[in-house]
Amino acid sequence: MMMGFVSFLFIASFAGTILWILQYSLKPVTQKYFSQTWHYYSSLIPVFFLLGGSEIMSRLVSFIPSASSGSNHIQAAGMIAEPYAQVSTIEQTAANVSFWITQRFDELRRFSSTKEFMLIATLIWTVGATVFIVVNIRKYRAFKRSIFRGSQVRHIVQCPVQVIASPHATTPLIMGFWNPIVVLPDISLSQKELAMILSHELVHLKRGDLFIKLIVFAANAIHWFNPAAYILNRQISMFCELSCDEQVVQHMDIEGRRSYGETLLSMLEYGVMKKNVVGTSGLCSPKEHMKRRLIHLMNVKKMNKPVMALSIVAAIALVGGGGAAAFAAGSASKNPTDQQVAGYNVTVEYPDGKLEAFDKDGNRVAAKPKESYAPKKLTTEEIVDRIKKHIEKGITVPQGYIDELPQQNLDAINESYRLKLQKSNRN
Template structure:
């Protein structure tokens, strides 16, 4: 879920930038480019909000920043890197050769440890808060839709008038529309509307209309049906649900609704003369006037406000065929917006990857060992404490955990993760019984909290990968039976999970 949350944040930022760009261009494009162009550009933004579009052409967005094991489990890397703690929860062995250990390379933390822990905890809950918001958005709109559908279906009547049905059939044939539409009439809606994705209903207000008025009204709704505008609005609503926290998503939804109607008007009047366009506008006004005293509600699809109607009427009267220079300009602006979106997604994704990689380990490269280490406990793969900052179970303070803890029953055989030489075995208050193996090339593994060693195991012995070197216990600073497994390269701890074979 954390990966999805990071992806949503990046997509939301990209979409917001595109909405802003369209808003800044609006004074220019509104006068020179068509409503259909604006409608398609806003649909283009929806694509960026629903899909990590950066994967197209050059793998620009293919890798969402990985989460890191540092900090509380499952905290997104980008958020987790904001806070680090310069403290370790274990002391180096107190006998013989000290196990090399360096402090995590991090910014000095001025706030108290408790404040850091609270802040990290809050950040770790952000993905859950986002997911809860998505569910609330869907539930609220789902309830609204169910109530609307129930009310509409409960108050609608089937239209059986032969003239109306014939007009609908002729227009569908003329416009090359295939599929079925159920024609209904209703007294509570103000204007004609479409409803339903799979079983589409065309609902007309229950008012008297001339044959000419009926034709232009049906043509308007059939264009919506042919363009599948209901599906477009559904996808827009899905984007709004995913990005419920982003004001730009709500503005995008409103703009799509507006330009959906304006672009539909453009198509209706594209082959009309001025007198026919005036009649079309008057038809919309007449329908509204005839139902002015009927029930009002949230069911009208056409603009009802005075300002909205004035904009639509003015627009449809001034629709012109797009000239070739304007077509070229529209393509250039669209290409510029496409490039801006892809470039933004790529840059943000690259920044996220870089930030994530900084927090993943204390060394620049965790893949030095080639993934050839063996899991040290056969049959036990659950990790109770991961590598990274955590709340210490005994000391109750934020500390840096330099390895992984694997719980297992006391006495479980402990296997050498790789062939190496025993450079130290001993006991101290923190680690209990421990063993250190040197594997060459600056690589060492550390096994702690053992209940005992394998028989005849001694310093300077060479053990093979898979040999038993000890047994799980809870000696030292431990609350239960488990193995603490650590890995260092040139004296620096790294995440051991990066070196195990695929079979592990």
């Protein structure tokens, strides 16, 4: 179980990181043609993989080749045969990537204290994730207390949320998940500046950006050991502000955009929100990002239909790339390097002569003609390993495995899993 959890973390982190690297390498091109809103939402694709999407996509990719040949349930009885090596295009693409990962997992399997290692790794992950969450929650609570200290309610007509002015706010921001409020610095603002600020913060509220940031925070907490998760978190925060600016000024003329930029500059002179606090979204980014925001204000891209279609294709390609990476890592975690396909198959022969074959993990593969395969004797350790995999996956254990297993090993499995597997009467 711990091995499965650690493998899940590794595969999810690997796929998310590969996808983030791919996005980052394509950014010089995508920035020329695609909107900041596209960059914001497409940046969430790696988050999807970090939060378990890698397992979904890996299963989907592995399902594609088997779906083409139909699907049937595994029968109880079977024969042990050599593997049939049918590899799809996606599998071939992922093979080179998976080879290195496979070697690492093989080394881990050969490690004499694998269970102890997995236990230590799980404990370290648990402590790290707990510390990450506790530190950020304390930071949010401390920030919230400081904001409310000495604050005053501002009565703004036709504003859907409460607005307060705080002497401790260094920039306008929206804060809170269930009852969000807009926080303003305790300074004098003109009606025009106030309208610009509220427009920006209400776009965050309408889009649910705070909940998106919470999801990103969860991914960062789970993958606290991965530096890419921290960079991705900051990157999404930046794209969030850029896309919000884009939506605010998309219907403005040049003068309106200039006024909005001047509002950003005036808030920048007053102060910026230097820390990325969970549950908040501030108007002013760190100074190194403000120049980029001001440039984009005057060059907001309106994507036409061909570019929109291209952006959708690009997003689908990113998801596919992440799926291929997840499939490669998943395959490597299951397959030893000396068996690049899936190990021995269970081949079922029906009364009408039809043959069906399944690999050791229960995945359907193409069956060889009866005369082209020869049964191969498995070692006791190999049979025990395959029976345990079938039990843990909830797959019916082939009777051929049970009959080939020495009685003492069968008794040990029955005792461990509280089962009543029995040998057949046939000799």
